[in-house]
Amino acid sequence: MARYTLRQLEAFVAVAEQGSIAAAAGSLHVSQSAVSGAVNNLERVFDAQLTIRRKAHGVTLTAAGQYVLTRAKSLLVEATDLELHAGDAGAELRGSLTLGCYLTLAPTVLARLIDHYGRRHPLVQLDFFDGPQTEVQRRLASGRLDVAIAYDLSLPAGLNRQKLYDAEPSIVLSADHPLADREDLALADVAAEPMILLDVNPSRENTMTMFDAAGMQPNIRFRTTDYEVTRSLVGRGMGFAILVQQPAGGQSYEGRSLVVRPIRPAVRPVPVSIVWPDAVRPSQSVSAMLDLAAELYG
Known part of the structure; x- marks a missing residue:
């Protein structure tokens, strides 16, 4: 039996993404002591230092912390999927999905994907962001986007990609x-x-x-x-x-x-791909978007 909780993992992920205990507490609407205690408990259970905390310099992750962050994100995604789909045995797709798109691609790609996805999975709360590719990449890395459409040029490491088409x-x-x-x-x-x-x-x-x-x-x-x-x-x-x-x-x-x-x-030609973080196992809503993109552009 695991000696840690999903709530502790959620606090740790928030600290990693927000960069400080205070910011993580604000994003989770809990006290700073609760967040700090959750991270301390994880370090005690794992018998490893996960964070380096310096006053006025925020929090950075150790190598062990980076490893735990990757696994924690995947566990939290799977836990959310289980809660959402257990009642109907997965018959109806539920949850949320935020899709990003490079701004010049958005007029020709984004609306088509959103329209088809919304019709096929009406119970998923679907949102999107379109903007510069650098900002799309930042939001993917921080977890504010689940998946994104981008030109497959100079993309950073740590992204999985599924090619949609070549643009001339x-x-x-x-x-x-x-x-x-x-x-x-x-x-x-x-x-x-x-x-x-x-x-x-x-x-x-x-x-x-x-x-x-x-x-x-x-x-x-x-x-x-x-x-x-x-x-x-x-x-x-x-x-x-x-x-x-x-x-x-x-x-x-x-x-x-x-x-x-x-x-x-x-x-x-310039390849256009749908990309997502390789550190996180795709949720069912993300997997459905990947399947749809392959169907529409395959």
Whole structure:
């Protein structure tokens, strides 16, 4: 029989994720002494130091603490699943799921997944976050996201991934651009043209890597962190852009016509994957999202 409790594990995980006893107590709505006592009891049961606590410097985990954190998260997920599904023997999926998505992928991927998932599993409390890929990664690491859709470029260690599809970078021009009547374009064709750079990673990194590999430097006129601003500037003829995701309509937000041309010779496609922490066994609600993503994009 285990000599520790799920409540103690919950307190320890909160300390690890929040970085201090006080912050963990606040997130759990309990006293600091209760959190500290729970961690002390775990260290006594496991006969191992799990944390290093320094005044004004918060809490860091020892190697033993990192190992326990990984196992504790999985145990808590399984315990929650058992409580949610025991009554109907797992016949109806219940619980919660927070899905993250890189912001430029969200308009074409996120709504489809949420719609299908909500129809299939109406008892799951479903929420989402869309934002910069770095913030998506931070929220995954902290446990605020269960699973996320991201470009599979420069992702940190500690993530499992399931590839959904390959996205092809394309050159986007205004409809009246002198090169708009070409069926495809090489990077050399546009290298000297003014460029509107979507200046957020991994989009920026991917674009610059393409030009570096071709031995060229783009002529960047404007930088923007907004996908639709990029397309609007292109629509007004201020430059071209290289974008991976393309909306169904061929117009900018202002209603100006755009054309999308493939890059020849072809550049490396950008894999789009659904990712989740490898330290945590997926809950039933997460597993259902992975199955759905494979079904829709497999």
